[in-house]
Amino acid sequence: MGFGSDKPASAMSDFLRNNGGYAVIDGGFATELERHGADLNDPLWSAKCLIDSPHLVRRVHLDYLEAGADIIITASYQATIQGFEAKGFSKEESEALLQKSVEIAREARDVYYEDNGNERSLRNFPILVAASVGSYGAYLADGSEYSGDYGEKITLEYLKKFHRRRVQVLAESGADLIAFETIPNKLEAQAYAELLEEDDIKIPAWFSFSSKDGVNVVSGDSILECASVADSCEKVLAVGINCTPPRFIHGLILSIQKVTNKPILIYPNSGETYDGQTKTWIKSTGVSDVDFISYVNKWHEAGASLIGGCCRTTPNTIRAISNNLSKGPDALRPSEPVTSSHSVKYQLVK
Ligand SMILES: [Zn+2]
Numbered sequence: 001m002g003f004g005s006d007k008p009a010s011a012m013s014d015f016l017r018n019n020g021g022y023a024v025i026d027g028g029f030a031t032e033l034e035r036h037g038a039d040l041n042d043p044l045w046s047a048k049c050l051i052d053s054p055h056l057v058r059r060v061h062l063d064y065l066e067a068g069a070d071i072i073i074t075a076s077y078q079a080t081i082q083g084f085e086a087k088g089f090s091k092e093e094s095e096a097l098l099q100k101s102v103e104i105a106r107e108a109r110d111v112y113y114e115d116n117g118n119e120r121s122l123r124n125f126p127i128l129v130a131a132s133v134g135s136y137g138a139y140l141a142d143g144s145e146y147s148g149d150y151g152e153k154i155t156l157e158y159l160k161k162f163h164r165r166r167v168q169v170l171a172e173s174g175a176d177l178i179a180f181e182t183i184p185n186k187l188e189a190q191a192y193a194e195l196l197e198e199d200d201i202k203i204p205a206w207f208s209f210s211s212k213d214g215v216n217v218v219s220g221d222s223i224l225e226c227a228s229v230a231d232s233c234e235k236v237l238a239v240g241i242n243c244t245p246p247r248f249i250h251g252l253i254l255s256i257q258k259v260t261n262k263p264i265l266i267y268p269n270s271g272e273t274y275d276g277q278t279k280t281w282i283k284s285t286g287v288s289d290v291d292f293i294s295y296v297n298k299w300h301e302a303g304a305s306l307i308g309g310c311c312r313t314t315p316n317t318i319r320a321i322s323n324n325l326s327k328g329p330d331a332l333r334p335s336e337p338v339t340s341s342h343s344v345k346y347q348l349v350k
Pocket residue numbers: 242243269310311
């Protein structure tokens with residue numbers, strides 16, 4: 001039985017409760033691919049490796065699992081049928097590449113389970129594979145991913161049409177959930193919510209927004225309104241923030257809590273600034289790993305229960321997050337297998 005298929009609404013809360021009150025999300029995927037030598041200067045960005053270096057994709061998933069990630073996010077952030085077709089792939093080949101992103105993550109999970117004596121897969125807290133869906137702006141690769149400004153021609157229906165087949169394919173590919181990431185505006189969140197409902201998508205999802213001021217999402221839409229869209233959609237099991245500087249995260253957690261009781265996820269970037277023109281990160285505008293980590297237990301105390309890193313964070317960041325949370329003041333991650341009769345002890349998750 002898949003994650004969320006028996007009790008969809010509470011699947012994430014149940015998962016977290018069995019997992020000691022928190023889960024660790026992986027870190028910057030593209031960042032780590034580049035560290036392994038991948039060249040991502042391409043409209044497909046990290047999804048280019050699905051075509052030319054799947055072994056690196058698998059390696060990076062394993063790096064994050066070994067660092068302590070409980071949830072790994074697939075390389076499909078910038079993988080779209082339209083983007084693959086622009087490279088000359090057929091519709092069928094493009095869909096197969098989307099499926100491949102999930103297959104590689106599942107393979108990495110199997111290898112990790114085997115290397116670790118299958119202990120985790122037998123527990124109530126398996127590792128989850130989250131199929132990434134990046135925004136329409138990420139597909140455009142023109143900077144609108146971080147402005148959320150798509151112009152007036154882009155309507156709700158346009159966005160639904162753009163994402164529909166991609167979401168359907170990922171939902172049928174064996175992932176545990178869909179991670180809608182770096183959502184830049186309210187319109188795109190509404191498009192995702194309507195797609196999930198209308199197409200009767202069979203796996204749950206999380207919605208994760210990005211912000212550059214700690215008050216609004218990057219388009220200027222209110223985080224309260226955006227998080228409310230996520231709250232109203234039954235298929236959305238967690239809501240939060242990613243690819244946003246660490247200094248804004250605490251305030252955003254408090255805002256999101258005003259409009260939802262769903263578990264809150266956060267996976268900030270390193271705090272460095274991305275220059276959409278040159279497609280590079282401006283160095284020395286961020287925080288060090290040490291500073292990033294000093295925030296982690298505060299974010300957890302403030303109410304975030306799924307914590308990881310986004311662009312420019314590394315397996316070292318994730319290892320430190322994992323170590324910090326397991327030593328935190330209210331950490332209850334069990335070291336022995338948990339059966340459902342024990343789960344009442346782990347009630348930190350709201
Ligand atoms: Zn990012």
